Amino acid sequence: MIFLASSVGACAPAAENLPSLKLEEITNDLLMPGKAELIDLTHPLSPDSLYWPTGSRFEHQQLDWGMSEGGYWYASAAFSSPEHLGTHLDAPIHFGENGWANADIPIERLFAHGVVIDITSKSNASADATLSVDDIEAWEQRNDTLQEGSIVIVRTGWASGWPDWETYYGSSTPTDVATLHFPGISPEAAQALVNRGIFGVGIDTASIDPGNSSTFEAHQILAAANVFNLENLTNVDGLPEAGFDIIALPMKIKDGTGGPARVVAIVAQR
Secondary structure, three states: OOOOOOOOOOOOOOOOHOOOOHHHHHHHHHHHOEEEEEEEOOOOOOOOHHHHOOOOOOOEEEEEEEEOOOOOOOEEEEEEEEOOOOOOOEOOOHOOOOOHHHHOHHHHHEEEEEEEEEEEHHHHOOOEEEEOHHHHHHHHHHHHHOOOOEEEEEEEOHHHHHHHHHHHHOOOOOOHHHHOOOEEEEEEHHHHHHOOOOOEEEEOOOOOOOOOOOHHHHHHHHOOOOEEEEEEOOOOOOOOOOOEEEEEEEEEOOOOOOOEEEEEEEEEEO
């Protein structure tokens, strides 16, 4: 049997207490027609991709693009990108001095059971809405206690505003970070998720913390526990509350604080 064994650091829950997501479970679903649906949770990267207002844009330059002198088609290009733009992963070192960098995150943590906690009704009422401990507990009442080693996705409905700067960042002056308004995760909810031993948190907004945060407490709490973040997700409206798996593979950047990621959900058709 093929499986992913845990290899975790001192800040993470003990490996023997965490479940392994068997690759066999994934491959069986993928290899049998009709057994699984793949949902791409990733915005494509382009010069139009949104980035954190203090960062820089994605650039893509065609170097060769056409028929070569040898009579065959040849295309190549170069790109430059900040770590934190588009759909991307925040490595724990982003807000934790002793946290894992991109290349340090154990690969088995990037394959995990997924859950969705929906706060769209709160987000529709207020751009500053946050995931609360009550939201987590309400999900658990409907489904069961959050499984250790899960990736928790917070659905806010905010992806519908992508890629319009003012809509997505909730500001008529989105380059001014003091004016941003979009949903996120409260510090108390971040700590509750850490207490449950999750591997990662994802959200369909620009940041795990709400736009009006100036201290990024949720980032700090999650980073201290070596929990990674997945930001600017899309298509999360197609996910169930539970019963699916997540593959989240960022660029493996040595000493990286984050990086563009391809994030895919595998929803089994049982």
